[in-house]
Amino acid sequence: MSKERLYLYDTTLRDGQQTQGVQFSTAEKVQIAQALDALGLDYIEGGWPGANPTDSAFFETAPKISARLTAFGMTKRAGRSAENDDVLAAVMNAGTQAVCLVGKSHDYHVTQALGISLEENVENVRASIAHVVAQGREALFDAEHFFDGYKDNPTYAVDVCRAALEAGARWVVLCDTNGGALPAEVSRIVTEVIAAGLPGDRLGIHTHNDTENAVACSLAAVDAGARQIQGTLNGLGERCGNANLTALIPTLLLKEPYASNFDIGVSVDALAGLTRVSRMLDDILNRVPSKQAAYVGASAFAHKAGLHVSAILKDPSTYEHVDPTSVGNARIIPMSNQAGQSNLRKRLTEAGLSVDKDDPALGRILDRIKRREADGYSYDTAQASFELLAREELGQLPEFFEVKRYKVTVERRKNKYNKMVSLSEAVVVVKVDGEKKLSVSESLDEDGSDRGPVNALAKALAKDLGQYSQVLADMRLVDFKVRITQGGTEAVTRVIIDSEDGQGRRWSTVGVSANIVDASFEALLDAIQWKLVRDAGPQAVVAE
Numbered sequence: 256m257s258k259e260r261l262y263l264y265d266t267t268l269r270d271g272q273q274t275q276g277v278q279f280s281t282a283e284k285v286q287i288a289q290a291l292d293a294l295g296l297d298y299i300e301g302g303w304p305g306a307n308p309t310d311s312a313f314f315e316t317a318p319k320i321s322a323r324l325t326a327f328g329m330t331k332r333a334g335r336s337a338e339n340d341d342v343l344a345a346v347m348n349a350g351t352q353a354v355c356l357v358g359k360s361h362d363y364h365v366t367q368a369l370g371i372s373l374e375e376n377v378e379n380v381r382a383s384i385a386h387v388v389a390q391g392r393e394a395l396f397d398a399e400h401f402f403d404g405y406k407d408n409p410t411y412a413v414d415v416c417r418a419a420l421e422a423g424a425r426w427v428v429l430c431d432t433n434g435g436a437l438p439a440e441v442s443r444i445v446t447e448v449i450a451a452g453l454p455g456d457r458l459g460i461h462t463h464n465d466t467e468n469a470v471a472c473s474l475a476a477v478d479a480g481a482r483q484i485q486g487t488l489n490g491l492g493e494r495c496g497n498a499n500l501t502a503l504i505p506t507l508l509l510k511e512p513y514a515s516n517f518d519i520g521v522s523v524d525a526l527a528g529l530t531r532v533s534r535m536l537d538d539i540l541n542r543v544p545s546k547q548a549a550y551v552g553a554s555a556f557a558h559k560a561g562l563h564v565s566a567i568l569k570d571p572s573t574y575e576h577v578d579p580t581s582v583g584n585a586r587i588i589p590m591s592n593q594a595g596q597s598n599l600r601k602r603l604t605e606a607g608l609s610v611d612k613d614d615p616a617l618g619r620i621l622d623r624i625k626r627r628e629a630d631g632y633s634y635d636t637a638q639a640s641f642e643l644l645a646r647e648e649l650g651q652l653p654e655f656f657e658v659k660r661y662k663v664t665v666e667r668r669k670n671k672y673n674k675m676v677s678l679s680e681a682v683v684v685v686k687v688d689g690e691k692k693l694s695v696s697e698s699l700d701e702d703g704s705d706r707g708p709v710n711a712l713a714k715a716l717a718k719d720l721g722q723y724s725q726v727l728a729d730m731r732l733v734d735f736k737v738r739i740t741q742g743g744t745e746a747v748t749r750v751i752i753d754s755e756d757g758q759g760r761r762w763s764t765v766g767v768s769a770n771i772v773d774a775s776f777e778a779l780l781d782a783i784q785w786k787l788v789r790d791a792g793p794q795a796v797v798a799e
């Protein structure tokens with residue numbers, strides 16, 4: 256049986272840019288358009304030419320893409336011809352293959368927002384679409400507030416859409432503009448609209464996520480016969496966002512009945528780039544990627560509970576609905592107080608530690624993790640600290656050096672320009688290679704800015720570690736997170752430090768104490784030890 260074509264239309268650069276706090280630069284728009292094109296989207300809506308300088312500049316320097324680049328705008332305003340509407344002219348002047356115009360399909364909005372008669376609005380829609388088609392462009396009509404309009408006045412909502420189709424629109428897109436429609440309602444209305452004579456293969460769906468149902472409503476519309484879906488990467492969009500293409504694309508490619516029934520422009524090979532594209536967008540937006548995002552989140556294939564892991568090790572499909580590599584994601588088995596021996600052995604193997612199934616050290620490690628998590632530690636994220644703890648229990652952690660003492664002071668004082676500035680100074684005394692070494696460091700960066708007491712401590716600790724200093728030269732701290740948590744009955748500070756090195760490795764360590772400096776020092780110490788285990792293990796000597 257041959258598959259039917261289902262078209263995907265991306266509006267990240269238009270409705271996605273209507274997200275509060277999101278403003279793409281022209282260069283970022285180009286980068287996103289190219290990534291969407293490589294994925295295989297059919298249409299990429301670049302923005303509203305003429306509405307703002309960035310959108311206009313994007314169309315002026317439009318990237319060469321295979322997808323249909325689409326300019327967005329609104330139907331002509333009343334009282335002037337389509338040819339004489341300056342807003343529409345700016346949209347047409349972008350010169351794109353496809354033009355999508357939004358227009359009213361809810362009678363209430365016609366009379367209230369536009370203040371014109373229902374007939375005049377139908378004629379404005381008809382004339383605007385005819386104008387686009389007459390200029391040799393593919394025309395799309397976004398029927399704004401369609402579902403709310405249909406519920407109030409079905410005949411009028413359908414008449415507006417019919418006018419757009421008769422004027423030559425390739426697609427009429429039924430929009431749930433306020434995002435309040437539910438899947439069963441969408442299914443019923445799309446079915447009725449098709450029965451009323453609007454052909455399903457010319458109908459699209461545009462949903463918003465105000466009830467967390469945008470993806471479900473899009474699928475309901477497809478089930479009922481619509482053949483184009485509009486959505487955005489990572490579900491960006493006005494208010495709560497649009498239908499999330501990052502969830503829809505894998506669903507359409509990997510789940511039945513969609514996989515058997517439809518051909519979408521995205522190939523199975525391109526799907527493997529989805530997680531990367533999703534993270535690229537977060538990177539552009541300077542957002543921390545949502546761990547729990549379906550398919551592409553860091554936790555989408557993280558198996559924490561002991562029961563899950565024991566089965567996963569026998570067959571991953573026991574607790575995974577799809578193979579993580581199909582969307583470019585990866586399976587994670589974090590360590591935590593939810594773990595059993597299966598998690599533990601899997602994690603130890605990944606760390607290069609092979610332990611027999613009945614080794615009593617396994618029980619000791621698990622006990623220690625559970626006790627420490629009760630005290631406020633979190634090994635779920637701090638996998639490097641987990642590994643060090645396990646090595647210690649297994650007698651496989653060399654004592655590279657011994658910390659004899661440390662201190663850090665923070666001072667506020669006037670600089671030479673008579674401005675109050677902070678300066679931290681740290682002193683660390685270690686015994687390494689049988690020799691006691693005292694290192695002092697300040698918190699000031701090369702440019703003179705204060706980097707704080709933890710930075711001073713890190714510099715002092717790594718400053719003179721004898722034979723190991725060379726190994727640590729390419730290591731740097733990249734993130735520092737502090738959380739006040741409840742350890743036992745007391746409030747304690749938990750510090751998580753992320754480090755990376757010149758070999759592209761990134762690792763997280765944890766420290767817990769009532770005192771933030773001690774918690775930070777513990778996490779720093781783990782960070783350095785983990786690096787030394789990796790790169791200086793065989794040379795390690797046990798301190799006297």
Ligand SMILES: CC(=O)SCCNC(=O)CCNC(=O)[C@H](O)C(C)(C)COP(=O)(O)OP(=O)(O)OC[C@H]1O[C@@H](n2cnc3c(N)ncnc32)[C@H](O)[C@@H]1OP(=O)(O)O
Nearest residue numbers: 303305306307329330331332333357358359368369399432
């Ligand atoms: C549902 C959606 O998300 S559609 C996308 C919405 N996106 C945006 O609004 C972002 C870009 N918009 C803009 O930059 C500006 O609104 C512009 C440049 C388009 C227009 O700006 P202005 O001319 O200052 O108008 P303003 O934004 O105040 O109001 C919109 C006007 O368009 C009219 N209008 C709204 N929809 C339509 C339509 N489909 N067809 C014709 N006119 C319309 C409104 O009635 C209003 O007219 P009025 O000022 O005579 O009352």
Ligand SMILES: CC(=O)C(=O)O
Nearest residue numbers: 357397399400430432
């Ligand atoms: C067109 C559009 O973005 C909407 O109706 O939501």
